[in-house]
Amino acid sequence: MHDGNTPFSARFGFHSPDAEITIREDAPEEMRSAVAMLGYAFDLGPGGMRDLLCEVLLKRPDPGNWSPGNIENEVHRLIDSAPWYKIYDFAERLYLEVGKGDFSGDRQRSFEERLNRSFRELGVGWELQQGKLVARGSEAFTLATRDAVAVMQNAGMPTAAQEIHESLKDISRRPNADVTGAIQHAMASLECVAREIDGSTDTLGKIIARLTFPPPLDVALHKLWGFASEQGRHIVEGREPSFEEAELVVTIASATGVYLLRHRQRAQSGPQA
Structure with missing residues (x-):
């Protein structure tokens, strides 16, 4: 039996071929967007995302932003301007967060699989293994x-x-x-x-x-x-x-x-x- 939340491509094993690894010490826009979208996909919401990002970046949330739309814009600005390696720190932090209260570990496994698929499709030389990013080589x-x-x-x-x-x-x-x-x-x-x-x-x-x-x-x-x-x-x-x-x-x-x-x-x- 398949999980009702599993997308068509995952159920039937369809995916793009792995791209050649060209990205190691960088986090291009597509990668930053993928990490952000994964956070939202696992129900963290703008407020939760901002809290985690500010924790990773050691920045104070903008007190003038209180509506969900403004907070989401703040999240995008923080992600776009963060040093590349902080994006990967954020991905590891997201892994911990999505596992809270999930004693089966299914959410973390799903997060890891989806993030690693993005890495392979985008040619990123990293992969998440049990919450820690390690170099992905040949x-x-x-x-x-x-x-x-x-x-x-x-x-x-x-x-x-x-x-x-x-x-x-x-x-x-x-x-x-x-x-x-x-x-x-x-x-x-x-x-x-x-x-x-x-x-x-x-x-x-x-x-x-x-x-x-x-x-x-x-x-x-x-x-x-x-x-x-x-x-x-x-x-x-x-x-x-x-x-x-x-x-x-x-x-x-x-x-x-x-x-x-x-x-x-x-x-x-x-x-x-």
């Missing part, structure tokens, strides 16, 4: 990082999983992503896994040759280690890595850690009958 990035945390936790490696978590936090920082921090934490996670597999405390650079990578993948991983060491640890003035470079390192480090743990698990299980 499909490979999403799959690799999501699987890495779960696999590492299941393998009894909470430190490695936490390093990936910290890497995602760094790459998701507003208003500026901490790309060097993301690289450092991702490679620290991989090094943690490699040490566990190798049974040593050597650096990853020394361990790579002793791992199970067929050539030339071992050479490629060694080059990745060199790049990460230079960009994540020994920063050259004027050569900060780009978001895309950090995304690539985090993706590869996460996928490699998963590969090593799964390879060990298969080896320990032995040949299947």
